[in-house]
Amino acid sequence: MKALVKTKPGFGNLELLDRPIPSPNSNEVKIKVHYAGICGTDVHTYEGHYKVNFPVTLGHEFSGEIVEIGDNVQNFKIGDRVTSETTFYICGECEYCQTKDYNLCNHRKGLGTQQNGGFTKYLVARADSVHTLPDNVSYRAAAMTEPLACAYHAVSKIKVSQGDIAVVMGPGPIGLLVAQVVKSKGATVIITGLDNDQERLDKAKALHLDHVVNIQHNDLKQYVDNITNGYGANIVLECSGAVPAAKQGLDILRKKGAYVQVGIFKDSEIPFDLDKIIQKEIRVVGSRSQKPADWEPSLQLLSSGAVNAETLVTTELDISQWEEGYQHIKGGVGIKVLLRPID
Numbered sequence: 001m002k003a004l005v006k007t008k009p010g011f012g013n014l015e016l017l018d019r020p021i022p023s024p025n026s027n028e029v030k031i032k033v034h035y036a037g038i039c040g041t042d043v044h045t046y047e048g049h050y051k052v053n054f055p056v057t058l059g060h061e062f063s064g065e066i067v068e069i070g071d072n073v074q075n076f077k078i079g080d081r082v083t084s085e086t087t088f089y090i091c092g093e094c095e096y097c098q099t100k101d102y103n104l105c106n107h108r109k110g111l112g113t114q115q116n117g118g119f120t121k122y123l124v125a126r127a128d129s130v131h132t133l134p135d136n137v138s139y140r141a142a143a144m145t146e147p148l149a150c151a152y153h154a155v156s157k158i159k160v161s162q163g164d165i166a167v168v169m170g171p172g173p174i175g176l177l178v179a180q181v182v183k184s185k186g187a188t189v190i191i192t193g194l195d196n197d198q199e200r201l202d203k204a205k206a207l208h209l210d211h212v213v214n215i216q217h218n219d220l221k222q223y224v225d226n227i228t229n230g231y232g233a234n235i236v237l238e239c240s241g242a243v244p245a246a247k248q249g250l251d252i253l254r255k256k257g258a259y260v261q262v263g264i265f266k267d268s269e270i271p272f273d274l275d276k277i278i279q280k281e282i283r284v285v286g287s288r289s290q291k292p293a294d295w296e297p298s299l300q301l302l303s304s305g306a307v308n309a310e311t312l313v314t315t316e317l318d319i320s321q322w323e324e325g326y327q328h329i330k331g332g333v334g335i336k337v338l339l340r341p342i343d
């Protein structure tokens with residue numbers, strides 16, 4: 001079968017290779033991939049900024065159907081429509097594993113980074129990581145379950161009350177999912193972007209997010225102050241990983257507000273105004289990836305229609321067209337790119 005394999009470190013080195021079809025061991029299932037999304041992480045890996053277990057098939061956001069089942073697997077049958085958590089191996093013993101915070105296990109191995117992922121026709125996943133799709137959730141939408149689970153994880157880091165003003169900074173796929181999740185919890189959402197995010201800001205409007213603000217043409221602080229009687233936002237979810245956005249996020253928060261860092265910064269050390277955190281008694285929390293408890297609620301949000309993930313899919317290509325997908329993402333064309341397997 002054809003697979004998109006990161007063969008060695010450095011820029012590029014992503015090759016369409018013939019790989020053997022895998023078979024599941026006793027606690028695994030084999031999944032025939034329908035769609036696999038290109039994530040920012042795949043792009044970082046392609047560019048050589050992110051270390052993986054070379055050679056490895058990339059792609060950790062996928063949907064598909066079960067075509068083979070390991071001997072000990074009980075809960076699934078052939079033909080089941082599924083998606084899978086990215087967790088392929090965990091130590092099972094550390095304190096994080098005890099609480100199913102697998103995203104924090106030091107020994108965790110993930111699909112599409114340490115273990116062959118979804119940019120191919122078949123992959124094996126541990127049955128414990130696999131989730132059945134609700135009937136009304138399409139394969140396209142389901143390929144977005146992983147990023148949606150990351151968004152759900154970020155929102156579950158804070159308490160959201162009815163009527164809270166939540167500012168989501170950055171209208172990329174994650175920002176647009178975070179905004180929908182926080183809105184589903186009763187918040188009034190302000191989502192921000194720049195001139196070159198126009199297509200994404202238009203999508204935010206189409207999704208009926210409450211306020212869509214281009215911060216190159218509007219003073220965000222003033223905007224937030226206007227609708228909060230000068231108090232500021234209750235919640236900021238920073239999804240861009242841009243240093244100026246992080247700075248501004250602290251600025252527009254009200255006293256006792258909550259700040260969640262979701263976007264990943266280019267550099268590990270960035271200037272951050274700790275004094276504001278003290279003076280305003282702000283709560284700052286980070287959100288990394290997702291954990292098992294985030295998946296079923298995410299599938300429910302897709303099923304109920306509270307989150308529309310499918311509308312974020314703007315480009316569909318096959319795995320031989322990686323370069324085109326990559327150029328789309330780098331050029332800010334569209335929002336989410338899905339890849340299909342080829343024979």
Ligand SMILES: [Zn+2]
Pocket residue numbers: 039040041060061146147
């Ligand atoms: Zn991802």
Ligand SMILES: [Zn+2]
Pocket residue numbers: 090091092093094095096097105106107108
């Ligand atoms: Zn562990």
